[in-house]
Amino acid sequence: MTTALITGGTAGIGRAFADKFAALGYDLVLVARNQERLDEAAAELRGEAGEERKHGPVRVETLSADLATVEGRALVEERLGEKDRPVDILVNNAGFGLGHSFRSGSLDDEERLIDVHIRAVLRLTHAALPGMVLRGKGSVINVASVAAFVPRGTYSASKAWVVSFSESVAAELNGTGVRCMALCPGFTHTEFHDRAEVDPNEIPSWMWLNAPDVVDAAIDDLRKGLTVSVPSIKYKALVGASKVVPRRLSTRVGRGVSKRW
Numbered sequence: 001m002t003t004a005l006i007t008g009g010t011a012g013i014g015r016a017f018a019d020k021f022a023a024l025g026y027d028l029v030l031v032a033r034n035q036e037r038l039d040e041a042a043a044e045l046r047g048e049a050g051e052e053r054k055h056g057p058v059r060v061e062t063l064s065a066d067l068a069t070v071e072g073r074a075l076v077e078e079r080l081g082e083k084d085r086p087v088d089i090l091v092n093n094a095g096f097g098l099g100h101s102f103r104s105g106s107l108d109d110e111e112r113l114i115d116v117h118i119r120a121v122l123r124l125t126h127a128a129l130p131g132m133v134l135r136g137k138g139s140v141i142n143v144a145s146v147a148a149f150v151p152r153g154t155y156s157a158s159k160a161w162v163v164s165f166s167e168s169v170a171a172e173l174n175g176t177g178v179r180c181m182a183l184c185p186g187f188t189h190t191e192f193h194d195r196a197e198v199d200p201n202e203i204p205s206w207m208w209l210n211a212p213d214v215v216d217a218a219i220d221d222l223r224k225g226l227t228v229s230v231p232s233i234k235y236k237a238l239v240g241a242s243k244v245v246p247r248r249l250s251t252r253v254g255r256g257v258s259k260r261w
Contacts, residue, residue: 001025001026001027001059002021002024002025002026002027002088002089003026003027003028003029003085003086003087003088003089004017004018004021004026004027004028004029004087004088004089004090004091005028005029005031005076005079005080005087005089005090005091005128006018006021006028006029006030006031006091006093007031007032007067007076007091007092007093007094007120007124008031008032008093008094008095009028009030009031009032009038009041009091009093010030010032010034010037010038010040010041011037011190012093012188012190012211013093013143013183013185013188013190013211013214013215014032014091014093014094014143015041015211016211016212016214016215017091017093017141017215017218018030018041018045019045019212019215020212020215020216020219021089022045022058022060025058026058026088026089027058027059027060027061028045028058028059028060028061029060029061029062029063029079029087030042030045030060030061030062030063031062031063031064031065031067031076031094032062032064032065032094033064033065033066033072034064035062035064038062038063038064039062041060041062042060042061042062045058045060046058046059046060063075063076063079067094067115067116067120068112068115068116068120069115073119073120073123073124076120076124076127077123077124077127078127080124080127080128080131081127081130081131083131086131086135087128087131087138088132088137088138088139089138089139089140089141090124090125090128090138090139090140090141091140091141091143092120092121092124092125092140092141092142092143092162093141093143094116094120095113095116095117095143096113096116097155098110098113098153098154098155101153102153102154110154113154113155113158114154114158117155117158117159117161117162118158118161118162121142121162121165122165125140125142125165125169125180128140129169129173129178132176132178133173133176133177133178136176136177136178137177137178138177138178138179139178139179139180139181139222140166140169140178140179140180140181141181141183141218141222142162142165142166142180142181142182142183143162143182143183143185144159144160144162144163144166144182144183144184145159145184145185145186146184146185146186146230146235146238146239147159148160148162148163148182148184149184149239149242149243150242159184162182163182163184163228165182166180166181166182166227166228167182167227167228170227171227179222179225180227181218181221181222181226181227181228181229182227182228182229183214183218183221183229183231184228184229184230184231184235184239185209185214185230185231185235186207186209186231186232186234186235186238187207187208187209188208188209188210188211188214189208189209189210189211190211206234207234209231209232209235213231213232214231217229217231217232218231
């Protein structure tokens with residue numbers, strides 16, 4: 001039975017991944033900080049909320065861990081390394097936005113973001129790969145953002161790191177049967193923007209994506225062997241344009257949008 005471990009798996013894109021994998025009949029390991037929300041999500045995914053699943057009830061394990069802490073990361077690393085309960089798919093999805101500029105914000109918040117967006121992705125990927133390579137199969141999906149291509153602030157910088165890291169790991173895994181991909185969605189209807197104190201009315205309606213569509217695109221791109229997935233044609237066009245626009249101009253654009261992704 002295929003098992004997927006998803007960080008930030010109780011809401012947004014992480015929950016959409018959980019729903020998709022549950023529908024495919026996969027077992028799940030959900031990681032988040034809030035145990036109550038983990039229990040609620042697990043009950044729904046198991047079918048205890050009355051929702052019928054194509055493959056029947058799924059096995060859902062929960063793991064309460066704060067990935068901004070050494071202890072929280074260690075808990076998840078330990079689970080990923082268990083040989084008798086292998087994890088076949090790792091989705092590094094946990095993350096948050098800051099909603100303020102680098103100069104005006106808290107340095108503690110900046111470092112917490114780095115711990116979750118970079119250090120956790122680094123360590124969890126490193127913990128998952130040995131078993132996957134030994135078995136000759138497995139996938140790592142690191143959720144980045146279109147913000148990775150707009151240089152502005154620690155958030156954008158951390159997501160750019162995720163993209164570069166994922167591409168590097170994917171190249172290193174060539175021929176092993178294991179895949180690694182960075183997922184770069186644009187504005188997506190989730191709790192993320194509320195937490196980052198972003199008014200959704202500031203963003204044109206055509207720029208919004210739905211989390212299930214993002215997940216479907218990601219899985220399609222993973223199956224195709226892509227190392228970077230950018231869901232939707234409109235965002236593919238924007239990312240393509242960012243590569244030819246002068247860096248100075250893209251940096252100016254980033255001042256207005258970086259906190260929203």
